[in-house]
Amino acid sequence: MTAKRAIPHHIAIVMDGNGRWATKRFLPRVAGHKKGVDALRACVRRCGDLGVRALTVFAFSSENWKRPADEVSGLMELLAVALSREVPQLQAEGVRILFVGDRTRLSEKVRNGLAQAEALTAGNTRLTFNICFNYGGRWDIAQAAARLAARGEEITEDNLAGAMALAHVPDPDLLIRTGGEQRISNFLLWQAAYSELYFTDKLWPEFDDAALDAAIADYGRRERRFGRTSEQVADPSPRVSRKAA
Ligand code: IPE
Ligand code: IPE
Ligand code: MG
Numbered sequence: 001m002t003a004k005r006a007i008p009h010h011i012a013i014v015m016d017g018n019g020r021w022a023t024k025r026f027l028p029r030v031a032g033h034k035k036g037v038d039a040l041r042a043c044v045r046r047c048g049d050l051g052v053r054a055l056t057v058f059a060f061s062s063e064n065w066k067r068p069a070d071e072v073s074g075l076m077e078l079l080a081v082a083l084s085r086e087v088p089q090l091q092a093e094g095v096r097i098l099f100v101g102d103r104t105r106l107s108e109k110v111r112n113g114l115a116q117a118e119a120l121t122a123g124n125t126r127l128t129f130n131i132c133f134n135y136g137g138r139w140d141i142a143q144a145a146a147r148l149a150a151r152g153e154e155i156t157e158d159n160l161a162g163a164m165a166l167a168h169v170p171d172p173d174l175l176i177r178t179g180g181e182q183r184i185s186n187f188l189l190w191q192a193a194y195s196e197l198y199f200t201d202k203l204w205p206e207f208d209d210a211a212l213d214a215a216i217a218d219y220g221r222r223e224r225r226f227g228r229t230s231e232q233v234a235d236p237s238p239r240v241s242r243k244a245a
């Protein structure tokens with residue numbers, strides 16, 4: 001069992017490898033995405049049980065529109081169905097669901113499902129579950145800058161951070177990517193500045209409790225320095241902060 005102090009407050013995940021999982025089994029890619037929902041359900045539960053306070057998952061990138069039309073529509077349908085099926089249980093588990101991304105291009109059905117899930121779970125505090133859908137890190141930075149400009153506010157790091165789509169949670173401590181690729185693919189470009197990165201060859205549908213525990217155990221062995229020296233981090237007297245003291 002991982003020590004309590006080593007549990008990341010916020011985990012972000014690029015859930016990659018659904019298509020390959022399906023193709024290996026001679027199944028359509030959408031079957032892999034469906035299996036991915038099962039893996040996600042288990043992951044949300046495990047995070048809650050371990051005391052992780054925020055989980056942010058990449059479910060559909062702003063570039064995934066380039067995929068074949070039947071896969072895109074399959075993913076839209078899957079989101080709507082998964083929301084209606086899973087939300088009651090998530091509500092019972094104290095999970096707050098938040099949609100993160102550009103919803104303007106989504107169908108009314110999907111937009112309504114998201115709004116209902118957010119409204120129903122708004123009072124939950126056990127685990128904040130951010131679903132990044134039609135999300136891109138560059139979109140996020142641009143929309144934050146546009147908001148500041150519209151309000152006539154100065155472009156500063158703090159103001160931008162406050163206008164980003166994930167301003168309601170601290171930056172991710174641990175960023176996991178399944179599926180073997182070692183890249184960010186336009187996920188949390190701003191927020192991952194000091195995240196610990198963890199890459200695994202496991203495909204997302206195979207990412208089970210043991211795989212999550214292994215990622216968290218690996219995180220527990222990292223030394224986070226935020227620009228300081230190892231000696232400074234080892235000395236517990238001055239508070240270690242990412243901001244200059
Ligand atoms: C990730 O799995 C899920 C989405 C991008 C929606 P992929 O569909 O990218 O799976 P692979 O990378 O093709 O195996
Ligand atoms: C990243 O996976 C997006 C999601 C997991 C939603 P992709 O499969 O789209 O990333 P690339 O194209 O391999 O970089
Ligand atoms: Mg992929």
